Amino acid sequence: MTLDQVLIILRKLAPEDTALPNDPVGLLLPGDGQNITKIGVCLDATPETAEQAVLAGVQLVIAHHPLIYQPLKRLGADPVSRAVTIFVQASISLYAMHTNWDRAAGGINDTLAECLELTGTRPLGTEGIAALPRIGDLASPRPLADFARFVESALGCAGTSTLRVGSTDMTHMISRVAVCGGAGAELVEAVMAAGADVYVTSDVRHHEFCDAQSRGLALLDAGHGATETPGMWILVRTLPDLLPGVEVVWVGD
Numbered sequence: 574m575t576l577d578q579v580l581i582i583l584r585k586l587a588p589e590d591t592a593l594p595n596d597p598v599g600l601l602l603p604g605d606g607q608n609i610t611k612i613g614v615c616l617d618a619t620p621e622t623a624e625q626a627v628l629a630g631v632q633l634v635i636a637h638h639p640l641i642y643q644p645l646k647r648l649g650a651d652p653v654s655r656a657v658t659i660f661v662q663a664s665i666s667l668y669a670m671h672t673n674w675d676r677a678a679g680g681i682n683d684t685l686a687e688c689l690e691l692t693g694t695r696p697l698g699t700e701g702i703a704a705l706p707r708i709g710d711l712a713s714p715r716p717l718a719d720f721a722r723f724v725e726s727a728l729g730c731a732g733t734s735t736l737r738v739g740s741t742d743m744t745h746m747i748s749r750v751a752v753c754g755g756a757g758a759e760l761v762e763a764v765m766a767a768g769a770d771v772y773v774t775s776d777v778r779h780h781e782f783c784d785a786q787s788r789g790l791a792l793l794d795a796g797h798g799a800t801e802t803p804g805m806w807i808l809v810r811t812l813p814d815l816l817p818g819v820e821v822v823w824v825g826d
Contacts, residue, residue, distance in 0.1 A: 576609055586679070587676070599669060603666055604664050604666030609816075612631055613633070614805055618638070618669075620652055622825055680807075682752060689724060689752060702757075706757055708750070715746065721743070742791075756775060770790070776794070
């Protein structure tokens with residue numbers, strides 16, 4: 574398949590115009606336009622990821638987080654420059670699916686909700702950042718302590734994604750759960766208004782834990798990588814059916 578044919582499919586999955594303002598999604602590095610027979614998927618397009626992509630022999634890398642947020646004035650020894658240099662020298666195209674994939678059906682947050690076995694899952698809102706999270710229900714109420722252990726196991730929270738729980742009442746019974754891959758603590762008020770008992774997200778600051786606790790909302794920080802990686806892995810499993818003859822592999826950490 575040509576790069577343009579692959580991009581048509583990716584843009585149907587997560588239209589670029591649904592990304593949040595100033596989010597540089599889409600084709601960041603065009604490669605040399607060669608036919609695509611192998612795609613690499615990752616969370617972050619780091620120099621290490623770029624090296625893995627070269628070794629894997631891919632022609633296109635799909636990353637969740639955009640590599641280039643601001644125009645590069647020069648290429649130096651910083652990680653962004655190093656990654657760009659590796660991709661360009663190997664003629665590998667780089668495509669970013671970020672907040673548009675967070676929001677998309679079957680994307681980051683739908684996958685996160687599925688990992689946590691939520692039912693009746695629906696978007697928290699319809700516009701802007703509120704359209705990214707999902708809210709749903711557990712099959713049956715369970716104590717917060719039990720649910721926290723389940724989240725830790727289901728998402729493989731470890732290392733930089735060690736689970737942090739913002740609640741003093743671990744016996745509190747919960748049934749409605751909101752989820753947002755990546756940093757979503759700013760949506761606590763909207764999550765509470767939707768009736769959530771617990772909110773699973775990441776990158777939560779101390780005062781945000783305190784604020785949520787004072788409002789009676791249990792806040793679980795499962796780590797940025799742990800909440801978003803499942804939604805990128807889903808591409809490895811589903812893209813081959815949409816791109817006949819194209820192999821899709823994981824090239825991230």
